[in-house]
Amino acid sequence: MAMLKPQTTLGGFVLVTLLLAGAAIGRIMGVSFGEALYLTGLVLVIFGWLGNRLLLRHRASPPEDRREA
Numbered sequence: 044m045a046m047l048k049p050q051t052t053l054g055g056f057v058l059v060t061l062l063l064a065g066a067a068i069g070r071i072m073g074v075s076f077g078e079a080l081y082l083t084g085l086v087l088v089i090f091g092w093l094g095n096r097l098l099l100r101h102r103a104s105p106p107e108d109r110r111e112a
Contacts, residue, residue: 061087 062083069079 058087 062080065083065086066076066079069082070076072079074082
């Protein structure tokens with residue numbers, strides 16, 4: 044069996060935990076398990092997309108302390 048890096052193992056654990064927590068919250072709110080799991084996955088994808096977009100925008104903007112002559 045191939046050894047996984049600690050980041051991969053921790054990331055997988057966090058992803059599964061977030062999905063199950065979102066599904067549990069959805070069940071408390073009266074949504075079926077499948078729908079809650081789908082909505083949680085959708086929310087995680089949206090947060091990831093927004094985070095990546097903000098990170099790319101931050102890296103693309105020039106530093107403010109640099110002055111042009």
